[in-house]
Amino acid sequence: MQLVVLGGFLLAGMAPLLHRWFGSRTPLLMAALPAGIAAWLLAQWPAIVAGEALRLEWAWAPGLDISLTFLIDGLSLMFALLISVIGALVLAYSGEYLRGHRDLPRFLVVITAFMMSMLGLVLADNLVALFVFWELTSITSYLLIGFNHTDATARKAAQQGLLVTVGGGLALLAGFVMLAQAGDSWSLQALVERGDALRQHELYTPLLICVLLGAFTKSAQFPFHFWLPNAMAAPSPVSAYLHSATMVKAGIYLLARLHPALGGSETWTLTLSLVGALTMATGAFLAIHHTSIKKLLAYSTVMALGTLTLLLGIGTPGALSAFVVFLLAHSLYKGALFLIAGILDHETGTKDVTAMGGLRRVMPLTATLSVVAGLSLAGLPPLLGFVGKELMFASVLDATAWRWLLLALAFPAAFLTLAVAAIVTLRPFFGARRETPRTPHEPPFAMLAGPLLLASLSLWLGLAPGGLDGLTNAILAGIGAPDAGVHLALWHGVNLPLVLSVASLLLGALVYRHWDRLRLALRRLDPLMARGPEAGYAALMAGLVSLSAWQTRFLQNGYMRNYLVMTLLVLLGLVGHAFFFRHGLAIELGLSVHFHEAVVAGLMVAGAVTACVMRARLAAVAAVGVMGFSIALTFVLFSAPDLAITQLLVETLTVVLLALVLFRLPRFATLSTPLERLRDLVVATLTGGLITLLMLSVLSGERLPRISDWMVANSQPLAHGHNIVNVILVDFRALDTLGEIFVLALAAVGVYAMLRFHAGEYEARDDGRTGGPPDG
Amino acid sequence: MEPLMAVTIGVLFATAIYMMLRRSIVKLVIGLMLLSNAANLLIFATAGMRRGAPPLVPEGLAAPESAVADPLPQALVLTAIVIAFGVLSFAVVLVRRAWEIVRADDLDRMKDTDT
Known part of the structure; x- marks a missing residue:
């Protein structure tokens, strides 16, 4: 399996080549890969449903406890199936949607790479591997949102999506490191078994915060929901695939996967329930503001993601089975609806639902599929969405904490979603026929295949939800509710959830009826909306830009001495801190100095200080x-x-060289103010003092055995040399000497070049001006 | 002797840094010379200083009879002296070249690429 996934990346890279060979048939051809994967996964279904988990070992860096091991249990099987089935459909669909598009090969490269990353993400058992795939999905999503790269809005949306998800990814990485520390393993399977120890661990709260940040940004939870509707700048198949069916569910997947390890605590329950419920309400409420079909669907996706988080937060077996059904139902109907939105856009040339009408006469099949998927979105019988919604209401009513607040947020979300469903599926197809920029007709079969399969699955599973019992129980066993023994059914009799469903149907119909007026009324809230979390994001970005501008002006101002002072101050701070507070000052030394040695040292000091204060260069x-x-x-x-x-020779040469060259330069001028000189003096004295202290401390410390003892002992026997220093230079460390010769040769070439070609000649050659410097 | 050298080396480093912080480019070069000498001395002195025992093997013997000065830091410093000379001569010629073109000894007047 790992080979297939890694091979998939290879296939992605080959897409342009394939496109050259097979032309427009390439997408269909490439769809064979996810279709094959789906077939293989289906073959595993019976074993997984029976409660087995398939573990495919693959060592990556065993020394670091990093592996590419894949784990296929109920949860990853469901996700992998969704990814591969919808992936195959989307590939076939985009062949038609982007037929003849200049950048089709690029699209195929990125979407196949995404598919493989997503598969890796849901199959990986190792935290590091999961994180790598996680970031790969963020990057491929960025490339796909910005697919239409000549459009500034798309570029901005792509950047926003990337920054939000990758920012969350950073938090997630920190969370994973803490998780691995607390649980003493990088393997998800091992961590899941250590839930109690993890919840008791002192790192629990910080690691939970970090992991949740990662999951919430990826899955567009409030207050990070704003990037998802903006990501609708991507082509429709991308929205269907990444931004409703798969990638945005990665965060949800992670939360479900870690539910047995981290879930159940009060923090978990409260955070997830509240964030989920808020996201639900926000998504549903913002949806009805928009008339673009993709925005409507995107906000209802936000609502659905909130629902999933809420259900994980509630965490009872009932809520978890609602989670499974709702997730599956949502992927099926939302994938279908986005693909249909793409068809509408493709056929009519507009995305605005208010500009469409009466399309059922020209595209009856599309209209039927749209209504089926829409019924599932609305949560009406006999579709899978209904089963999911009933279970959701039942678990919210079962919630232990803040039941009524959650219900107060979930109920409006449900009836607003119903209105959204009506808007996107009834409005374009029924009513009076409206003129659209393009004349619509039924799309080719490759484009209809996706909605057809997904909508029929929604219907079939809705009529016979019992077929999902096995999978649901297998998943529940993996996410913290073993032996739940769930039996799904369409009809539960008349109970409170059903009453809520009927009430939401009526209210939803009411909202749909008065939608146009409602929208106008809501427009008055626009100034308030402009202050939402997205404004916070914009302010953060602007702040970041001005901060970096400021620090560039401050730190990289072009004055070399400022760089030096800054470097030295950092050095003083860090080394000084480590030295005084960690190491401690312990100096014990005896002093034995002969008089003539003191005189020599004094001469050195005198020479150096004199060089600093002399005003004449030669002095x-x-x-x-x-x-x-x-x-x-x-x-x-x-x-x-x-x-x-050597020192004598070099010193002589240096003095001669300096005297010769500096003779031509001007006298020293006083360029700095007394204050600047004082500052430099302080910095210099501090650094000098630190070095003295460091050296004294080194001299007082213990000595390791000398390496040079070996050299002293072997100089004559091995290298036949009596001068040990020379032997080291030309024998033991001969390569160093070679390097030294190389440096010298380079310097010599540089010096020669600079002396040989004079500035005046350059000017005369370059721009024909005459007269260089008098001595040039 | 080492504690005295430690103080001496500290003073050398301080003068070197003071000179490197000046605006005059010639002073910068002098600072560079002071710095390389100070660093050489630091390596030499930190390894321990020993009077009258050069690291030589007497004729006819396989190893020195008594303890000798550590030859390794000496080899390192020898390399460093020569390289410092190479760097210095390059820097000096560069300064002269800069002076020919810019006619300025002031680093602040060279902070932009278009002077």
Whole structure:
């Protein structure tokens, strides 16, 4: 399986090549891969439903406890099936939707890569592998939202989606690291078994916050919901696939997967219920503001994602089975509806539902499918959406915490969703026929296949929900409700959930009837809407830009001494802190100094200080020379004859060179103010003092055995040399010396080039001006 | 001797940094020279200083008879001295070149690429 997924990435890379060979048949051809995966997954169905979990081991970096092991249990089977089936349908669909589009090969590359990342995400057992796939889906989603890259809105939406999800991804990474620490494993399967230990762990709250941030941003929960409707800038098949059926459910998947490990605590229940319910209400309420069919659907997706989070928060076996059914139902009808929205857009040339009408006469099949999927979205019998909604109401009524608040948020969401369903499925197809930019007719079969299959599944599973019993129980066993023994049914008799359903039907119909007036009335709230979370995002971005502009002006201002001072201050702060507070100052040294040695040291100091205060250049050079020769003397006194010789030679050359070159330069001028000099003096003194202290501390410490003892012992026997320093240079460490020669040669070439080609010649050659500098 | 050298080296570093913070580009070069000398001395002195025991093997013997000064830091410093000279000569010629073109000894007048 891993090979198939990794091979899928390879196939994605080959898409342009395939497109050159097979032309417009390429998408159908490539759809064979997800179709094959789906067939293989279906073959595993009986075993998984019987309660087995398939574990495919694949070591990646065993030393780091990182593996590419895949785990196929009920939950991942359902997700993987959704991904591969809808993936195949979407590939076939987009072949028609983007027929003849210049960038079709690019689209195929990215969407196939996304498909494989998403499969990896839901199958991975290792946190690191999961995270890698998680980020890959964010990146591919970015590329797909920005598919139409000449459109500024699409680019902005793509960036927004990326920043929100990847920002959450960062939090998720931190959460995973803490999770692995607390649970002492990177394997999801192992972590799930350590739920009690995890909930007791002191890192529980911070790691929960981080993981939730990651999941909430990915799954567009309030207050991060704003990126999802904006992501509708992507082509319709992408919206159907990524932004309703699969990717936005990654966060939900993660929460479900970690439910046995992290769920059940008070924090978990309250956070998830409240965020979920708020997201539901926000999504449903914002949906009816819009007339674009894709925006309507996007906000109802936000509502559905909120519902799923709410159900996970409630966490009872009933809520979890509602979770499974609602998730499946939503993926089926929303995928179908988005594909139909794409068909409408493709055929009529507009996305505005108020501009369409009476289309049922020209595209009857599309209209039928749309109504079926819409009924499921509305939660009406006999469709799977109805089963899901009934279970949802029942579990909200069962909730232990804040039941009435949750109901107060969930109920309006339900009837507003019903209105949305009516708007997107009735409005374009019924009523009076309206003229649209393009003349519509039934789309080709490849485009209808997706809605057809998804809508029929919605209907079939709604009529016979018992077929899902096995899968639901297998999933429940994996997400924290073993032995639930759920039996799904369409009809539960007359009970409170049914009453709520009927009430929401009536209210929904009312909203649909007065939608046009309602929309106008709601427009008055627009100024308030403009202050929503999206404004916070915009402010954050603007703040980030001005902060980086400020820090660039402040830190990278082009003055080299500022860079130096900054670097030195950081060095002083960090090293000084570590030195004084961690290491502690412990200096014990005896001092034995001969008089002549003290004189040499004094000469060095005098030379260096004089070089600083001299106003004449040659005097400064001479002072540096004095210091250099004193160092040579030190080498003589302390058993380093080779160093002394080299230092003498180099110092002589340096003084000659400086004297020759500097002779042509101007005298020193006083360029800085006394205050600046004082500041530099303080920084310099502090750094010098720190180095002295460091050196004293090093000298007082324990010494490790010297490496050079081996060199001293082996210089003559191995290298036949009596001068050990020379042997080291030309034998033991000969490569270093080679490097040194190389550096010197480079410097020599540079010096030669600069002396050989004069500035004046450049100017004369480059722009024909005559007269270089007098000495050039 | 080492504690005295520690203080000396500290002073050398301080002067080097002070000179490198000046606006005059020639002073910067002098600071560079002071810095490389100070660093060399630091490596040499930190390894321990020993009087009158150069790391040489007497003729006819396989190893020195008594303890000698550590040869490894000496080899390192020897390399460093030579490289510092290479860097310095490059820097000096660069300064001269810059002076020919910009006619300024002031680093602040060279902070933009279009001077």
